[in-house]
Amino acid sequence: MPANIILKKGKEQSVRRYHPWIFSGAVASVNGNPSEGDVVDVFAWDKTYLATGHWAPGSIAVRIFSFTKCNPDHGFFRKRLEEAMAFRINAGIAGKPETTVWRLVHGEGDGLPGLIVDIYGSIAVMQAHTAGFWKIREMIAQLLPEVTGGLVTAVYDKSEGTLPFMARLNPSNGYLVGENGEPGAVVTENGYRFRVDWEKGQKTGFFIDQRDSRSLLSRYSNGRRVLNMFGYTGGFSVYAMKNAELVHTVDSSAAATALADENVKLNFGDDPRHHCYTTDAFTYLAGMEREYDLIILDPPAFAKHQTALNQALQGYRRLNALAIHKIRPGGLLFTFSCSQVVSRDDFRRSVFVAAANTGRNVRILHQTGQPADHPVNIYHPESEYLKGLILYIE
Numbered sequence: 001m002p003a004n005i006i007l008k009k010g011k012e013q014s015v016r017r018y019h020p021w022i023f024s025g026a027v028a029s030v031n032g033n034p035s036e037g038d039v040v041d042v043f044a045w046d047k048t049y050l051a052t053g054h055w056a057p058g059s060i061a062v063r064i065f066s067f068t069k070c071n072p073d074h075g076f077f078r079k080r081l082e083e084a085m086a087f088r089i090n091a092g093i094a095g096k097p098e099t100t101v102w103r104l105v106h107g108e109g110d111g112l113p114g115l116i117v118d119i120y121g122s123i124a125v126m127q128a129h130t131a132g133f134w135k136i137r138e139m140i141a142q143l144l145p146e147v148t149g150g151l152v153t154a155v156y157d158k159s160e161g162t163l164p165f166m167a168r169l170n171p172s173n174g175y176l177v178g179e180n181g182e183p184g185a186v187v188t189e190n191g192y193r194f195r196v197d198w199e200k201g202q203k204t205g206f207f208i209d210q211r212d213s214r215s216l217l218s219r220y221s222n223g224r225r226v227l228n229m230f231g232y233t234g235g236f237s238v239y240a241m242k243n244a245e246l247v248h249t250v251d252s253s254a255a256a257t258a259l260a261d262e263n264v265k266l267n268f269g270d271d272p273r274h275h276c277y278t279t280d281a282f283t284y285l286a287g288m289e290r291e292y293d294l295i296i297l298d299p300p301a302f303a304k305h306q307t308a309l310n311q312a313l314q315g316y317r318r319l320n321a322l323a324i325h326k327i328r329p330g331g332l333l334f335t336f337s338c339s340q341v342v343s344r345d346d347f348r349r350s351v352f353v354a355a356a357n358t359g360r361n362v363r364i365l366h367q368t369g370q371p372a373d374h375p376v377n378i379y380h381p382e383s384e385y386l387k388g389l390i391l392y393i394e
């Protein structure tokens, strides 16, 4: 019998609207002494069953994976993973030779809060963000070859940096199924090739979530002088190299600019149109002339927590004001925020203030978000984290 959580009167409302998180303040009593990561059943104040999920002693007490009574065993998770796979096939993402890098499981977006699985060719890289999924990582890993129809032959667990510190689980990254002969691999995205190193790289190795925005970029980069700020693996740079007059990639990390250089070479050889600068983005923007007519701003999350929100908004305003001020007339700005705590409205308002400060005429051409393999659960607005604005600046 799983432990039981009884909610305070009225706190059942959000669960009935399928929100997958129960905050600790909503809990009236905990029966059965669950430890972190255990499966618990959730009941309303009047003892009616509501949901089943993983328990944690933090501010999010339960992450729900089922709103109907279930036995969360091997068969249960196999079905969830099969559904995630079927969804990516139906969305036209999985099973295409031109794109071998995609996300198979996106946490709450796939009814598996706390689990991320990214596919790099035949390798799956998984991250547990909760003790609940970390405890069943072996089972999940063993299911991945099966649910992908044999596509996945090795599974790398990269949960060292993603598990709650307080859980004291001491995870260590490594292969749970099979292994890969050498570190990383070359994968393809819309036919472009990228070297990805999931062991050393940021997140699971590649910012898969910008695939659609990268595609959009090559529609606009024709003949333009492109500046890719916060370039990391050079994803945007590679797409722009298709038709741009020149492409400059800026990142403060030397490992990142080396990787961006390598990826441009992998696709375009030693092409003098591309150049990398290892420096701080703000310093570079402040020091440059009006020399670019397409700028990409894809910074890391400026706010990881609600408390840092104001500072983050200030960061977005400063960064965007610099770029809008310095872009050539008739230029395009691709600007993004991946901070979950910054809402779409907040971000748009920051860019609005930045534009107003420069006094230039600015129009919104597109508002972008996450690609379909990072689906937003409609009952969980928090799963929408990536916001983009494509602007035309006179």
Ligand code: SAH
Residues within 6 Å of the ligand: 206, 207, 210, 229, 230, 231, 232, 233, 234, 235, 236, 250, 251, 252, 253, 256, 279, 280, 281, 282, 298, 299, 300
């Ligand atoms: N646009 C990338 C992802 C960007 S990740 C893609 O499509 O793959 C954010 C990057 O910003 C990281 O590579 C990090 O090294 C870099 N970065 C962080 N702070 C920076 C700063 N102040 N100036 C320049 N680069 C920075």
